[in-house]
Amino acid sequence: MRQSYLFTSESVSEGHPDKVSDQISDAIVDLFLSKDPEARVACETLTTTQLVVLAGEIRCKGVYENGEWAPGALEEIERTVRNVVKDIGYEQDGFHWETLTFENHLHGQSAHIAQGVDASGNKDEGAGDQGIMFGYAADDTPDLMPATLDFSHKILQQMAADRHSGKAPFLEPDAKSQVTLRYEGSVPVACTAVVVSTQHAPGYDQGEKEQELHDYVKSVIADVIPAELLSDETVYHINPTGSFEIGGPDGDAGLTGRKIIVDTYGGASPHGGGAFSGKDPTKVDRSAAYISRYLAKNIVAAGLAQRCTIQLAYAIGVSKPLSLYVDTHGTGTVGDDRLEEAINSIGKLGGLTPRGIRTHLGLNKPIYRTSAAYGHFGRKAEGDFFPWERTDLVDDLKAALG
Incomplete structure (x- = not known):
């Protein structure tokens, strides 16, 4: 590393x-x-x-x-x-x-x-498509997410909350953020740059109104990013193009599934390529990515690793996964092969079949719209964790490892 x-x-x-x-x-x-x-x-x-x-x-x-x-x-x-x-x-x-x-x-x-x-006769329900899915967790943050992505999400979430409440009436809905951190080993030690581009009301691209918008954005950044990471050397790029009045679907066409790295781990982990939104949980693009995150998070939460990547692979119409791969990036307290064996031995996971995943996580419910902005992982929705964010497998993992 x-x-x-x-x-x-x-x-x-x-x-x-x-x-x-x-x-x-x-x-x-x-x-x-x-x-x-x-x-x-x-x-x-x-x-x-x-x-x-x-x-x-x-x-x-x-x-x-x-x-x-x-x-x-x-x-x-x-x-x-x-x-x-x-x-x-x-x-x-x-x-x-x-x-x-x-x-x-x-x-x-x-x-x-x-x-x-569909299940029929002696045939169990099969995967809705072939593919590979990844899950990831790291001890950067309390929610075990990469800090760069966590901060990027939270900046925009706070701005959206202020827009909806009327605290920042000059904001319009379209916005992007980007956070760069310096790491020493696996620990973030400094924020070197923050980029925020936000759609705004007319006139907020010059003079006092522009300064008001810039001051507001910097205050949000200061609320989100820990003070010890910010310094006089942190570079801020706020609406670097100048004006951003025309935005949203009027400024650029939108399509489902084009923000898969934003949805997952901000580039800190591999991605199998499949999007989540618009798919029911028989599609392993979604459900297997969720269980992979769940497994990786529980491994890190159990103190078995500081970082963990999980890969699962499926074939369309086949119930059992073709492979399970665990990589703790040299931070594990036990061998990665032992973690694979432990996961495969836990009966409540249902063999990681599509039906087993949905049953264990309770995915056949209308819980998905909230997941479609600000990331599918590392956060709460409607007052509770998404089921794949639970850490209720910790004891099972420890028991399976003896």
Whole structure:
């Protein structure tokens, strides 16, 4: 491990066009799971100037069956989409929740996919797709996340909270952040640079109003990043292009699944390539990434490592994972092979099959929209941890290791 280095992670706000798309897609997942816990959803969203388009495959009792929409279902989907945009705060000429054009191109799930995924006879439910998924945890922060990403998320979360409360009325929904830290060994010792670009009301790109915006952003940064990491040598780039009035889907098209590094570990861990949002939990892109984070977090929380990366691999239609790989990056107190054996021996994990994962974590619930902004890991939602953030496997791991 290098002893001295710089590392950077970025985040984007709930009003970033890609995140608008992610939140809409996950709101559709939640809508369908609230009607049918066994719903199948693969919903993609496109957002651009005054337009939202849905596309993808679905199956949901009471909503879409035998190729037909239930009465009122289409209206409820459109209402859900508009409410997401409204909650984010878009009431602009170029993107307004009430006046935007909405198109719904969702259709029935392929029968060929269904036959591979569904349980039947002696066949257990299979993975919804092939792929590799990674989970990661590190002792940088109390939530066992990379500090660079944790700080980037929290800066934008605070700005969004101030925008919604009216404390910072000059802010508009679209924003990005980026934090660079200097590490000595595995410990962050200094913040060398912070970048924040935020959409703003007219006039906040010059004179006293620009200074007000800059002072506000610096105060948020000071609230989020520990004082001992900031110094006179910290470089701040606040709206470095100058003006940022046109933003969100009006400034740039948004698509579901384009912010997968923001969603996960800010580049501190490998990524298998699959996005989360818009997918029901039979899709291992989502559920296996969640259980991988859960396993890595519990290993670090148990004091078995300072850093841990988990990889799982699946084949479409096959229930059991093809491989489980543990890497503690030389920080483990036991061998990585022993950790693999311990995980495989814990019965409550259900053999890490898609059904076992969903059962253990309780994933067949409408819990996903909140995850679609500010990261899927290392935080709480609606007053409680996401189930994959629990550390209730610590004792099981220790027992399995003897």
